[in-house]
Amino acid sequence: MSEEEGEEGKGKINWLAEIRGLALMLLAVLAFHTFIAKPFYIPSASMVPNLLVGDRLVVSKYPYGWSWVSASFHILPRSDWRIAPATPEYGDIVIAVPPENPSEPTTDYIKRVIALPGDTIALVNGQIILNGEAVPQEIEPPVRLPVEHDNTCLSYTREHPCLEDFEQFKVRLEDGSEVYEPPTFRETLPNGASYLIIDYRMQGLDNYAEITVPDGHVFLMGDNRDHSADSRAPGPPFGNGLGGPVPIADIGGRAEFITFSLDGRASYNPLTWFTSLRPDRAWDSLRPSIAQSGAQAGDGDE
Numbered sequence: 001m002s003e004e005e006g007e008e009g010k011g012k013i014n015w016l017a018e019i020r021g022l023a024l025m026l027l028a029v030l031a032f033h034t035f036i037a038k039p040f041y042i043p044s045a046s047m048v049p050n051l052l053v054g055d056r057l058v059v060s061k062y063p064y065g066w067s068w069v070s071a072s073f074h075i076l077p078r079s080d081w082r083i084a085p086a087t088p089e090y091g092d093i094v095i096a097v098p099p100e101n102p103s104e105p106t107t108d109y110i111k112r113v114i115a116l117p118g119d120t121i122a123l124v125n126g127q128i129i130l131n132g133e134a135v136p137q138e139i140e141p142p143v144r145l146p147v148e149h150d151n152t153c154l155s156y157t158r159e160h161p162c163l164e165d166f167e168q169f170k171v172r173l174e175d176g177s178e179v180y181e182p183p184t185f186r187e188t189l190p191n192g193a194s195y196l197i198i199d200y201r202m203q204g205l206d207n208y209a210e211i212t213v214p215d216g217h218v219f220l221m222g223d224n225r226d227h228s229a230d231s232r233a234p235g236p237p238f239g240n241g242l243g244g245p246v247p248i249a250d251i252g253g254r255a256e257f258i259t260f261s262l263d264g265r266a267s268y269n270p271l272t273w274f275t276s277l278r279p280d281r282a283w284d285s286l287r288p289s290i291a292q293s294g295a296q297a298g299d300g301d302e
Contacts, residue, residue, distance in 0.1 A: 030072050034070050035066065037058050038061065040056070041057075043107075046223075046227055050093075051223075054262040055281060056262075057255050057256070057258055058255075058257055060256050061252065062084075064248055067079070067083070074097065082249050087116060087218075090190060093111070093254065094254055094255065095255065101237070103236075104236075108252065109220075109242065111222055114130070114189070114221045115218065117215045120213075129210070130189070135188065142183060144180070147179060182198045193289075201226055205232040211245070216248055218246055219231045220246055229241040231243075231244055258282060258283065260277060263276050
């Protein structure tokens, strides 16, 4: 082969090999998202004070096994099959697919596990009655929620929960910044899982007749109790809630931690990505804390 032919061969691109490499990389990413973990964005305020609009999370896909919902983009048909099934724990924050609504695109919801298969659950004036026992609610100092663009009803999700109703709790701090300080409670479930909730008014979802959670289902609620379309609320076509207990096969994973959070000021200008960061939220764990008394009781039951 002449020197000219050799130089010409070096300049050629093997497009078949390039396409094959890109396809393998795409398959690897899809497999990781399906079986291991995926990112998730918080578009609504239904989980404040523990999750803010603009939080970016990592959701692990394997804690409860795999089902139709595990596949990226929900490309598989709805079904009740599960591989390596496991049951969520009280207090887990999970990603759930709501009942199908032909008139709107499917949007994943993020809620907290309140009741497990076989449990009885009811609500009386906002307090959870789990297996005949009132779930403790202790008054906490009001949380401080930032008054920001991203916390208002500007997202076009099926839920539309927002913080605009918190205007009555707006206060100005000494440094001139404004925050919401709504009534805050600490709720503790039977396994000791403890977390903050916000509940400041009586509304229709504060009372819920007792039901038994069916096998293979869990009962989910948002931490922002007055602004959460969850298992208490009717599903399509009568409402935008979850319509009762949710099949575990419709749960796509468990929220693990926050990677970073933006306060709503970010634009296409890369400089705004840094100025809108909430640095104090990065790497916060989303696993509920365990109250000591609850942890000891759990150890004794095992």
